[in-house]
Amino acid sequence: MRMKIEKRFYITKWQETFIILASIVLAFFSGAVVLHFLGVSPLEAYGMMIKGSLSDFYGISETVAKTIPLVMCSLAVALSFTMVIWNIGAEGQFVLGALACTALVRCMHIDNPLIMLGAMGIVAAIAGGLWGGFAGFLRAKWNVNEIITTLMMNYIAILLLQYFVYGSWRDPTSLGFPMTPLFPEGARLPQFFGTRIHAGIFFALVLVVVIWVVVRKGIWGYEIRVSGQNPKAADYAGIRSARNIMLVMFMSGAIAGLAGMAEMAGLHRRLQPGFAVGYGYTAIIIAWLARLHPVTIIFVSFLFGALFVGGENLQIAMRLPLSSVQILQGLILFFLLGGEFFRNYRISLTFKKR
Amino acid sequence: MVKMRGITKAFYGIKANDCVDFDLKGGEVHALLGENGAGKSTLMSVLCGLYHPDEGTIEVEGQRVEFRSPRDAISKGIGIVHQHFMLVPSLTVWENMILGSKDLPVVIDESAICDKIKDLSQRYGIDVDPKAPIWTLSIGEQQRVAILRMLYHEAKILILDEPTSVLTPQEIERLFSTIKHMKEEGYGIVFISHKLKEVFEISDRITVLRRGKVVGSLNAREATKEMLAEMMVGSSDTGEVQRARKESATKSKPVLMAEDLVVRNDKGLIAVDGVSFTLREGQIFGIAGVSGNGQGELAEALAGMRSIESGRLYFVTEDVTSASARHMVDLGVKYVPADRKGVGLVPNMNVAENVALRKYWHPPYSKGFFIDWDEVHKHSKSLVESYEILTPGLDVPVRMLSGGNQQKLILARELSDNLKLLIAMQPTWGLDVRATAFVREKLMSARAGGAAVLLISEDLDELLALSDELAVIYRGKIMGIIEGPGTGDIERIGLMMAGISANS
Numbered sequence: 037m038r039m040k041i042e043k044r045f046y047i048t049k050w051q052e053t054f055i056i057l058a059s060i061v062l063a064f065f066s067g068a069v070v071l072h073f074l075g076v077s078p079l080e081a082y083g084m085m086i087k088g089s090l091s092d093f094y095g096i097s098e099t100v101a102k103t104i105p106l107v108m109c110s111l112a113v114a115l116s117f118t119m120v121i122w123n124i125g126a127e128g129q130f131v132l133g134a135l136a137c138t139a140l141v142r143c144m145h146i147d148n149p150l151i152m153l154g155a156m157g158i159v160a161a162i163a164g165g166l167w168g169g170f171a172g173f174l175r176a177k178w179n180v181n182e183i184i185t186t187l188m189m190n191y192i193a194i195l196l197l198q199y200f201v202y203g204s205w206r207d208p209t210s211l212g213f214p215m216t217p218l219f220p221e222g223a224r225l226p227q228f229f230g231t232r233i234h235a236g237i238f239f240a241l242v243l244v245v246v247i248w249v250v251v252r253k254g255i256w257g258y259e260i261r262v263s264g265q266n267p268k269a270a271d272y273a274g275i276r277s278a279r280n281i282m283l284v285m286f287m288s289g290a291i292a293g294l295a296g297m298a299e300m301a302g303l304h305r306r307l308q309p310g311f312a313v314g315y316g317y318t319a320i321i322i323a324w325l326a327r328l329h330p331v332t333i334i335f336v337s338f339l340f341g342a343l344f345v346g347g348e349n350l351q352i353a354m355r356l357p358l359s360s361v362q363i364l365q366g367l368i369l370f371f372l373l374g375g376e377f378f379r380n381y382r383i384s385l386t387f388k389k390r
Numbered sequence: 391m392v393k394m395r396g397i398t399k400a401f402y403g404i405k406a407n408d409c410v411d412f413d414l415k416g417g418e419v420h421a422l423l424g425e426n427g428a429g430k431s432t433l434m435s436v437l438c439g440l441y442h443p444d445e446g447t448i449e450v451e452g453q454r455v456e457f458r459s460p461r462d463a464i465s466k467g468i469g470i471v472h473q474h475f476m477l478v479p480s481l482t483v484w485e486n487m488i489l490g491s492k493d494l495p496v497v498i499d500e501s502a503i504c505d506k507i508k509d510l511s512q513r514y515g516i517d518v519d520p521k522a523p524i525w526t527l528s529i530g531e532q533q534r535v536a537i538l539r540m541l542y543h544e545a546k547i548l549i550l551d552e553p554t555s556v557l558t559p560q561e562i563e564r565l566f567s568t569i570k571h572m573k574e575e576g577y578g579i580v581f582i583s584h585k586l587k588e589v590f591e592i593s594d595r596i597t598v599l600r601r602g603k604v605v606g607s608l609n610a611r612e613a614t615k616e617m618l619a620e621m622m623v624g625s626s627d628t629g630e631v632q633r634a635r636k637e638s639a640t641k642s643k644p645v646l647m648a649e650d651l652v653v654r655n656d657k658g659l660i661a662v663d664g665v666s667f668t669l670r671e672g673q674i675f676g677i678a679g680v681s682g683n684g685q686g687e688l689a690e691a692l693a694g695m696r697s698i699e700s701g702r703l704y705f706v707t708e709d710v711t712s713a714s715a716r717h718m719v720d721l722g723v724k725y726v727p728a729d730r731k732g733v734g735l736v737p738n739m740n741v742a743e744n745v746a747l748r749k750y751w752h753p754p755y756s757k758g759f760f761i762d763w764d765e766v767h768k769h770s771k772s773l774v775e776s777y778e779i780l781t782p783g784l785d786v787p788v789r790m791l792s793g794g795n796q797q798k799l800i801l802a803r804e805l806s807d808n809l810k811l812l813i814a815m816q817p818t819w820g821l822d823v824r825a826t827a828f829v830r831e832k833l834m835s836a837r838a839g840g841a842a843v844l845l846i847s848e849d850l851d852e853l854l855a856l857s858d859e860l861a862v863i864y865r866g867k868i869m870g871i872i873e874g875p876g877t878g879d880i881e882r883i884g885l886m887m888a889g890i891s892a893n894s
Contacts, residue, residue: 043400046790168523253760258743268737271695272727273747274716 044382052127052379059375063368067362070363076354089342102305102341103302103334104233105130107240109319110337113249114289114328116168118251120264121281123138123173125186127316128193129164133293134300135197136163138216138307140203141223149222156223164293165286167193172285183287194312201309212315215308225302234302239294240334248330260284292316306366313344314362321369334341338366380388391416391547391578392437392468397446399432409446409604414547414578419569421593422608425622425822429602430582434549437471437580439463450547458816461490464659469540470549472800473556475532479525483507483535502596510541514571528888529680530561537664543690549570549580554588555848558680559884566592582624586615622734622823642671643706643759645811646692646723650701653684653691654821661687663866669811669842674833675845676857676875680887685846686728689815692844693725705811726800726817728773728846730793733802736791737884741781745770745803769880773802794825801832811842818852818880830856850883862886 068078068204089099109126116123123129135157146152150313167189176179198214207217251257263277270277295315303309304380326332347361394413396685414420422430435441435450438459447623448455451866452464456600457463460470477486484503488494498674504520511517516534523534533553540548550569552561569579569592583589589596590610597607598621605621646669661684669675679685690696692703694715705721713721735744735847746766754765770784781791781796797817799824804812814833820825833856837843845854853860853875860875861880862883869886872879 125485253763255750255756255759255761258746258761262736263748265738266732268729268733269736269747270727272693272715272733273693273750274714274719 039383039385041279041381041383044380047379049079053377056372059371060368062209063364063371064223066371067364067367073264074356074360075299076356081350081354081356084353085343085346085350086125088236089158089345095345097229097233097340097363098345099341100237101232102203102344103337104110104236104240104302105299106318106337106340107316108236108243108298108336109315110322110326111240111243111330112288112291112295112334113316114323114326114330115247115251115291116284117282118257118264118325118327119260119284121172121284122173122183123168123171123186123285123288124169124183124320125189125358126311127287127296127314127317128186128190129292130296130299130316131190131193131197132289133160133164133166133296134192134307134311135200135292135296137297137300138200138205141219142216145220145223147166147222149224152153152222152349153225153301157294158291160297161290161298162293164296165290168292169282169293172282175285176213176281196309197312198309201307203364205307207306213308216306219301219305223301224305225298227302232303234298236295236298236302237300243291243294244330244334247319251330255281256280301388304305318344318365321365321372324369325372348360391451394433394437394448395447395449397433397436397443397448399436399443400439402873405602407436407443407758408594408660410599410604412597412604412633413436414580415544416576416578417573418594419573419579419581419592421583421589421596421601423583423586423589423618423622424599425584425597428599428622428708430599431551432602433599434470434551434580436580437463438468438549449835462488463490466547467546468549468705469543469545469547469616470551471533471540471553473552474537477532477536477539478521479621480520480686482523483527484520486524486535487520487539489539491543491683507538507542509736510538514538514541514568516568516584528789529556529682530558530564532558533561533565533570547577547578547580549582551582552584554583554585558887559850559880560888562588570693586618590615591620603850608643609804617636619790619823622731633716640702642669645706646844647704648692649703651688651691651703652701653696653701654686654699657686660699662867665866665868666701667861667868667871669844671842672837673858674837674841674843674845674856676853676860676861677844678850678883678887679848679863680805681848683863685815685863687866688863689725689727689844691814692718693723695725708781715791716751720752722841724748724804724809725803726797726810726814727814728819730796730800731789735788735796738787740785741791741799742766742770742784743776744799747774748803749807761833769806773806776794792798797821797825805832805836809839811839811844812836813844813846816848817845818847818849850880854879864889 060260064082089095109130110124112129113123115233126342137160138154140159146155147342149332168186169188174185175182201214201216205216207215227234259275260280262273263275263280267277272319298310300307322333322340326336343361343365347358350361351358352354394410394412397407399406410429410433412433422433424430436740438441439460439462444751450468455466475621478489484500488498488503492882494789507520515800517540518531518538524535537548545869553565559596560749573579581589581593583767594611595607596613596704598605598618598619600622647667651662651665652848654663663690667675677685681707687696687804691698694717702709705723710718710721733736736747741761746755746761750761753761767784774781774784777798780795786800790798817829817833821829830852833843833845845856847875857875859869859871859873864887867892869889
């Protein structure tokens with residue numbers, strides 16, 4: 037028997053889907069092995085996760101609440117990935133958006149919810165945009181690798197957050213907990229049906245449509261796709277790459293920043309260090325899984341939302357550490373990247389009679 | 391010396407070699423002839439150990455062999471000189487010689503190696519200085535080093551992959567005399583080419599491949615051009631363009647004027663060094679030269695893709711020295727780059743998206759912030775029809791198209807919508823005979839339509855057949871311009887390609 041590795045010429049949609057599903061199944065399978073060694077029954081654990089996240093109205097509503105920031109962050113990174121600019125910094129841009137809108141609430145409160153929320157959204161988008169745009173500027177001007185700068189800036193953002201909530205912004209009545217006071221009524225996005233699903237869901241859905249239209253139909257979207265696929269052809273088409281790199285990083289950061297604002301005004305209604313639980317990183321996996329397609333991002337985000345909620349349930353019910361859920365996420369990414377190999381190559385086995 | 395039987399090798403499930411037999415005797419030059427993609431290089435890569443055949447056997451000197459790597463092949467005396475020589479430019483000649491040698495002593499005896507090199511070079515009339523760094527050598531000299539390297543490693547069988555494609559006519563002559571010399575010494579030589587003329591001049595036996603199969607194997611003496619052409623392409627079209635008689639297009643209106651252009655390459659070195667010429671309506675202006683003498687940089691500068699260091703560029707009366715690529719397109723200056731998939735197309739995007747590449751920013755293809763894809767599709771459809779581009783549809787990624795159809799697509803895009811000047815860089819490189827003829831015909835019809843054409847090519851026959859004026863470029867300088875060039879000028883052109891000025 038001989039094994040041969042050949043480059044694939046063509047891959048059908050069906051094969052592609054199969055590879056992704058197989059990757060996820062394998063990830064859960066190896067996750068089961070990990071769970072087994074943690075001393076719990078994998079079946080029971082997975083059952084608990086599904087029960088917590090998808091089995092009843094409350095669980096689903098919690099999953100949707102987590103889906104909102106995931107969709108927005110995933111759209112943010114997907115936009116930059118379209119140009120093959122690797123914005124790994126959605127987490128930091130998300131935090132910056134939250135910081136900026138909290139600052140606005142603290143120092144300039146306007147007693148009109150529409151204007152107030154509008155202003156919060158704008159400052160959050162600008163703050164996230166500048167945070168991302170700075171990395172874009174470095175890349176465009178001096179070819180500084182944006183993967184490294186965006187990643188590093190995440191740490192700066194999170195430390196900034198801690199500086200404020202442990203410091204001058206801390207609520208004096210919080211009994212020493214690191215958190216700001218609750219936002220006033222006019223700076224809150226409404227929540228629906230007595231659940232934690234908030235109006236940020238409309239931000240997410242509108243953005244899905246806008247990004248789809250801009251990337252598929254728009255001139256700018258075409259330019260970033262060409263730049264991403266073949267930078268030399270972009271020069272040939274007279275596309276100003278440097279400008280587009282800065283712009284795409286700004287837009288990407290702005291979307292993540294807006295997600296941060298929605299999370300603040302819609303869900304937490306106050307700044308606290310625990311609100312940044314890694315949506316910005318998970319978004320990278322989601323965008324990749326969804327093949328950068330905005331509509332697919334909704335579904336994949338929902339699945340990951342369920343994973344988050346199920347993971348919380350797992351922590352509570354089975355007393356497993358948070359890191360066990362992170363291991364599962366890591367495994368999914370690991371198998372997906374492995375699956376990538378099979379998208380590009382195929383292995384054929386030939387049985388030869390001697 | 392070599393006996394290959396039933397060699398089959400498939401890529402992507404397509405058979406590049408399908409049950410091919412090939413023999414080589416000592417003291418003969420065996421030419422392997424075929425179009426691009428006929429499977430010549432694959433067959434030879436199998437012979438030199440680069441590929442492992444799916445099926446078939448190889449015998450060397452009557453002994454069955456199985457090569458796992460090129461090193462195995464070299465140890466059996468089989469050496470290949472690739473089109474790109476695979477030498478290390480920063481190392482000297484002798485250092486390159488010993489690269490890949492097994493069992494080198496800890497302390498290398500430089501003088502012994504240099505003596506051996508000198509010895510070999512005297513025997514075969516290949517003179518090189520063993521201590522010269524590779525980058526200081528001309529392409530022809532580098533090729534001699536690559537050949538010598540194989541002799542140094544005691545190769546008895548030498549495979550030359552398209553050895554003439556980078557040489558000036560004089561250098562080709564020199565290479566041929568070396569080959570003849572080696573033949574007399576009993577070497578077996580495989581000469582890969584798709585140029586009929588050269589194959590006739592040098593070879594004793596000719597094997598023709600088409601689509602991975604052997605069409606026939608015959609003695610050079612018995613063959614005729616027409617026979618071989620028919621075997622290569624399946625019809626007796628020799629692919630030579632009939633020169634459309636140039637109606638006296640004397641001194642028509644200038645379209646583009648370059649004055650003392652200086653352009654730098656990506657490394658910041660001067661690649662185009664004070665070039666001046668005038669391109670006129672309804673004329674084809676050819677530029678000949680060995681590749682890497684500044685042609686690419688010149689073409690990019692004219693197309694607005696590379697900044698011009700000094701000098702002036704005028705389009706009719708407008709100064710376009712610092713014009714952008716987009717502005718040049720808007721003026722009607724179109725460009726067919728040499729690297730189709732690397733520059734001219736976005737391989738992963740579909741046909742319509744690639745048609746849009748150089749048009750999308752103005753109406754009717756653009757509408758405000760959006761692209762009118764319906765309009766682009768309509769335009770693409772008419773281009774695909776009128777240029778007979780073979781594609782399963784407009785939504786197919788262009789990487790799925792054959793090289794010929796990719797080139798047709800680029801031409802269709804560039805020649806449509808307001809054409810004033812076409813810059814065509816190596817437009818027929820790597821194309822089969824039919825596609826080559828199609829491209830040349832389109833260049834002629836652009837000329838007939840009143841556009842100026844700048845044709846940059848390494849194929850001298852092509853340039854002679856098509857150009858109204860022919861310039862020769864060497865190290866970024868124009869060595870001379872010949873008006874109405876003909877076959878009688880080959881000698882002169884060859885000298886200029888080697889850097890010897892026409893006047894001296």
